[in-house]
Amino acid sequence: MSARRTVSFRIVLGLLLLSCGVRVNSEPTQDKQALLAFISQVPHANRLQWNNSVSACSWVGVVCDQNQSYVYSVRLPGVGLVGPIPSKTLGRLSQLRVLSLRSNRLTGPVPSDFSNLTLLRNLYLQGNELSGEFPPGLTRLERLNRLDLSNNNFTGSIPFAVNNLTQLTGLFLENNGFSGSLPNISPPNLVKFNVSHNKLNGSIPRSLYKFPESAFTGNVDLCGGPLRSCNPFFPGPAPSPMTPPLVPVHKKSKKLSTAAIIAIVVGSVLALCLLLLILLLCHRKRRRQHSPKLPKPPVAAAARSVAAEAGTSSSKDDITGASTEAERNKLVFFDGGVYSFDLEDLLRASAEVLGKGSVGTSYKAVLEEGTTVVVKRLKDVVVTKKDFDMQMEVLGKIKHDNVVPLRAFYFSQDEKLLVYDYMTAGSLSALLHGSRGSGRTPLDWDNRMRIALSAARGLAHLHVSGKVVHGNIKSSNILLRPEHDATISDFGLNPLFGTSTPPNRVAGYRAPEVVETRKVTFKSDVYSFGVLLLELLTGKAPNQASLGEEGIDLPRWVQSVVREEWTAEVFDVELMRYHNIEEEMVQLLQIAMACVSTVPDQRPGMQEVVRMIEDMNRDDGLRQSSDDPSKGSDGHTPPQGSRTPPSVTPTP
Ligand SMILES: *[C@@H]1O[C@H](CO)[C@@H](O)[C@H](O)[C@H]1NC(C)=O
Ligand SMILES: *[C@@H]1O[C@H](CO)[C@@H](O)[C@H](O)[C@H]1NC(C)=O
Ligand SMILES: *[C@@H]1O[C@H](CO)[C@@H](O)[C@H](O)[C@H]1NC(C)=O
Ligand SMILES: *[C@@H]1O[C@H](CO)[C@@H](O)[C@H](O)[C@H]1NC(C)=O
Ligand SMILES: *[C@@H]1O[C@H](CO)[C@@H](O)[C@H](O)[C@H]1NC(C)=O
Ligand SMILES: *[C@@H]1O[C@H](CO)[C@@H](O)[C@H](O)[C@H]1NC(C)=O
Numbered sequence: 272m273s274a275r276r277t278v279s280f281r282i283v284l285g286l287l288l289l290s291c292g293v294r295v296n297s298e299p300t301q302d303k304q305a306l307l308a309f310i311s312q313v314p315h316a317n318r319l320q321w322n323n324s325v326s327a328c329s330w331v332g333v334v335c336d337q338n339q340s341y342v343y344s345v346r347l348p349g350v351g352l353v354g355p356i357p358s359k360t361l362g363r364l365s366q367l368r369v370l371s372l373r374s375n376r377l378t379g380p381v382p383s384d385f386s387n388l389t390l391l392r393n394l395y396l397q398g399n400e401l402s403g404e405f406p407p408g409l410t411r412l413e414r415l416n417r418l419d420l421s422n423n424n425f426t427g428s429i430p431f432a433v434n435n436l437t438q439l440t441g442l443f444l445e446n447n448g449f450s451g452s453l454p455n456i457s458p459p460n461l462v463k464f465n466v467s468h469n470k471l472n473g474s475i476p477r478s479l480y481k482f483p484e485s486a487f488t489g490n491v492d493l494c495g496g497p498l499r500s501c502n503p504f505f506p507g508p509a510p511s512p513m514t515p516p517l518v519p520v521h522k523k524s525k526k527l528s529t530a531a532i533i534a535i536v537v538g539s540v541l542a543l544c545l546l547l548l549i550l551l552l553c554h555r556k557r558r559r560q561h562s563p564k565l566p567k568p569p570v571a572a573a574a575r576s577v578a579a580e581a582g583t584s585s586s587k588d589d590i591t592g593a594s595t596e597a598e599r600n601k602l603v604f605f606d607g608g609v610y611s612f613d614l615e616d617l618l619r620a621s622a623e624v625l626g627k628g629s630v631g632t633s634y635k636a637v638l639e640e641g642t643t644v645v646v647k648r649l650k651d652v653v654v655t656k657k658d659f660d661m662q663m664e665v666l667g668k669i670k671h672d673n674v675v676p677l678r679a680f681y682f683s684q685d686e687k688l689l690v691y692d693y694m695t696a697g698s699l700s701a702l703l704h705g706s707r708g709s710g711r712t713p714l715d716w717d718n719r720m721r722i723a724l725s726a727a728r729g730l731a732h733l734h735v736s737g738k739v740v741h742g743n744i745k746s747s748n749i750l751l752r753p754e755h756d757a758t759i760s761d762f763g764l765n766p767l768f769g770t771s772t773p774p775n776r777v778a779g780y781r782a783p784e785v786v787e788t789r790k791v792t793f794k795s796d797v798y799s800f801g802v803l804l805l806e807l808l809t810g811k812a813p814n815q816a817s818l819g820e821e822g823i824d825l826p827r828w829v830q831s832v833v834r835e836e837w838t839a840e841v842f843d844v845e846l847m848r849y850h851n852i853e854e855e856m857v858q859l860l861q862i863a864m865a866c867v868s869t870v871p872d873q874r875p876g877m878q879e880v881v882r883m884i885e886d887m888n889r890d891d892g893l894r895q896s897s898d899d900p901s902k903g904s905d906g907h908t909p910p911q912g913s914r915t916p917p918s919v920t921p922t923p
């Protein structure tokens with residue numbers, strides 16, 4: 272199917288060019304020569320017949336970009352290539368992103384001109400007889416994502432310069448002859464790592480403790496971390512805090528008998544029901560106690576208290592009048608606003624509860640003239656009017672497409688109100704978790720990407736231009752415009768509540784250090800944003816009981832699933848229907864995982880996050896054409912299983 276799409280695309284393109292009467296050389300001439308030079312020097316199976324008289328873009332295993340101006344990927348797994356890789360051949364494919372030569376019988380060193388493949392993202396050379404040192408040129412390929420040199424005859428030490436490869440997520444060096452000690456390798460996003468069955472000795476660096484024992488076994492004399500302790504007099508080091516202890520539990524439970532599993536499931540369902548029942552009863556009781564106090568249109572309560580404070584009836588003149596008391600209690604609008612109503616109008620508006628958040632209740636208020644705004648009624652504000660005004664001044668200045676504008680505020684003894692624009696398309700939380708499975712249209716991948724990027728831009732603007740910590744990033748604070756551009760709301764309110772109240776009261780998004788310090792920072796925002804990305808990817812609410820384990824948050828859950836096996840299980844089932852998004856999902860997952868590092872300093876800044884997501888999008892145009900048949904042939908990408916229909920395997 273994918274092949275057909277590519278072909279028809281080419282036909283359309285061809286017709287288009289013909290009809291314009293333009294003769295375009297749709298052939299990557301230089302790349303073709305490089306490929307021909309390669310294939311003429313390397314003996315190979317007869318199956319691989321690259322016909323000189325047709326475009327290289329139609330050759331088996333070769334994929335070009337949309338314009339057919341360069342070769343994007345070369346995948347030649349198991350095509351009987353024999354002997355050394357000649358230099359000045361593949362090293363000339365300057366735009367190459369993916370190179371797979373796995374499972375052949377290639378020998379000798381990796382040519383030094385591979386260092387010119389600076390855009391290379393995936394390099395699969397496993398299952399050959401390549402030898403020599405760790406190819407030094409590879410440490411310059413800073414975009415490398417996956418590097419697989421396993422099952423070859425490489426020797427010598429593993430260079431420290433592997434740290435140059437900051438984008439690396441998978442490094443596979445098992446079954447070679449690497450010797451010496453392991454360097455302190457710590458690419459931030461490394462999730463797959465294997466150096467088993469080499470000749471390594473010495474202690475395992477702490478940065479690699481998180482990988483399981485099987486990643487290190489079969490070496491001469493490695494110790495520490497998951498292996499035996501290096502010092503016989505001291506117990507082995509405690510497991511890294513990043514490693515969730517539930518992994519072994521998870522494993523064990525897999526082996527439980529069906530009866531035991533059923534018993535556990537029934538037990539937990541019963542317990543959950545009981546808990547819900549208790550909660551419900553408590554809630555009802557409290558509501559019954561409170562409800563008489565709540566006025567019908569809640570904003571009217573504000574009206575009354577305002578009126579009481581001004582000591583007058585709630586007539587318009589009294590409130591907007593010149594008396595100093597009233598002056599102080601005015602609704603304050605920010606410059607550049609589009610609204611012209613006063614407090615009185617607002618109080619007369621019909622109001623509907625949108626949600627009760629951690630800092631107060633939000634109402635949708637429809638004014639008599641038809642304007643709709645959101646009024647947020649803050650509770651537990653501790654700061655003085657002066658401090659409140661100062662913070663409002665800061666927040667009122669923030670103007671960005673991806674930030675919900677704060678239009679006005681009101682401060683009195685009893686009432687603190689904020690007025691925001693109303694976003695018609697609702698919150699991300701509602702879109703992602705609302706009425707799941709009941710025939711609604713799921714949020715598709717492109718829109719999720721769009722939301723991720725636009726929300727990141729909004730938050731980066733807050734941080735960089737506004738110098739404001741959001742403090743409460745969560746999916747219910749991501750509001751959407753009709754075309755799925757995200758805007759972030761409820762920013763910068765933490766300073767109003769002092770230190771007595773825990774910031775970011777929704778547990779699932781709270782950075783670990785915030786629990787202790789109770790201080791939100793730019794980096795704790797980044798953490799919360801990472802959780803938000805995980806929510807987009809997994810479709811799971813961060814505080815959801817459905818993560819399967821008790822007391823486990825979303826980042827831990829994802830880490831445990833990902834570490835066990837690089838599996839598709841983490842992704843939202845609703846995304847399974849979309850094709851060719853796997854690479855992007857994995858990339859976004861990597862970004863999310865970087866954001867949720869336990870150590871704040873290891874998290875990227877928001878601008879960096881924006882840049883990373885933008886970088887992903889840049890390949891959008893290539894998604895169609897990179898839709899190559901041998902996807903998944905690298906042997907490490909998640910099983911395609913339920914996601915895409917079995918794709919056509921490479922014809923070689
Ligand atoms: C190469 O392609 C041309 C044009 O399609 C065809 O005429 C020729 O027979 C092909 N050569 C081989 C060796 O397949
Ligand atoms: C592909 O062609 C389009 C228009 O023909 C051009 O705008 C674009 O820059 C080209 N892309 C590359 C990568 O050459
Ligand atoms: C890399 O490419 C440049 C120019 O394209 C060339 O001068 C250089 O020799 C190449 N490097 C190697 C190691 O071949
Ligand atoms: C690391 O990357 C930089 C920048 O590309 C490069 O100049 C340097 O040579 C690399 N270091 C090693 C040891 O390859
Ligand atoms: C690779 O290493 C193995 C074991 O060290 C050796 O038997 C084999 O001959 C080597 N192959 C090549 C091509 O060097
Ligand atoms: C590791 O082995 C090398 C020889 O291959 C030796 O020189 C070095 O001392 C060993 N290191 C440790 C820590 O045992």
Ligand SMILES: *[C@@H]1O[C@H](CO)[C@@H](O)[C@H](O)[C@H]1NC(C)=O
Nearest residue numbers: 445464465466467483485486
């Ligand atoms: C590492 O590679 C070995 C040998 O291929 C394999 O048995 C082991 O499961 C791998 N471990 C990890 C963590 O990938």
